[in-house]
Amino acid sequence: MSSRLITTWSEYDSAVEEILELSRNSLLIFDRDLAPLKLEQPERIVALRRLLSSQQDGRRLTVVVQQPDFVRQRSPQLMNLLALHAPAMSIIHSPPHLDRLKDCLLIADGRQLLVRFHQDQPRARVIVDDARECAPYLLRFDEILGEGGTPLSSITLGL
Numbered sequence: 001m002s003s004r005l006i007t008t009w010s011e012y013d014s015a016v017e018e019i020l021e022l023s024r025n026s027l028l029i030f031d032r033d034l035a036p037l038k039l040e041q042p043e044r045i046v047a048l049r050r051l052l053s054s055q056q057d058g059r060r061l062t063v064v065v066q067q068p069d070f071v072r073q074r075s076p077q078l079m080n081l082l083a084l085h086a087p088a089m090s091i092i093h094s095p096p097h098l099d100r101l102k103d104c105l106l107i108a109d110g111r112q113l114l115v116r117f118h119q120d121q122p123r124a125r126v127i128v129d130d131a132r133e134c135a136p137y138l139l140r141f142d143e144i145l146g147e148g149g150t151p152l153s154s155i156t157l158g159l
Helices: 009-022 042-053 069-074 076-084 131-146
Strands: 002-006 026-031 060-065 089-093 104-108 112-116 124-128
Touching (some): 009 124, 026 042, 042 076, 060 069, 060 131, 112 131
Parallel strands (some): 026 060
Antiparallel strands (some): 002 124, 104 112, 112 124
16 A cells, blocks of 8 residues: 655656556546546557456446547547447546536546646646545545536547
8 A cells, every 4th residue: 555646747647657557447537638648658558458358347447528629539549449348438528517626536446546636737646555545536536427427429420
């Protein structure tokens, strides 16, 4: 069990990598637009694919974004994962009243956490292998998810 504070973007980037590598069964993400997480990087897509392709029951990737345009326009690999693993993966555009929230969450298996305190700053906290310390953030994510939203589709509709 460990916890540490992060103050730079490079530390934040390393912590994202660490949490993704530790995720085995579930990954919960709340972010403004996913850009700082750099999920399109090859090693991160591999980690997400590994999570979604595992044979474990209950595997899950749930993403809640406040601004979905970045995901739709600049995350083709993530949208491809959504198309391939739709039952186990969802991306939800949060309702407008949640735009006032400024923190960002990355929670793996309910035991690992990366929380950025303000979406415009790298200042964050990493928790590894501590379900008790992660519990309040899981509750927060569940409350955010409970507010509803619009699921993103991997299918582009057109004429």
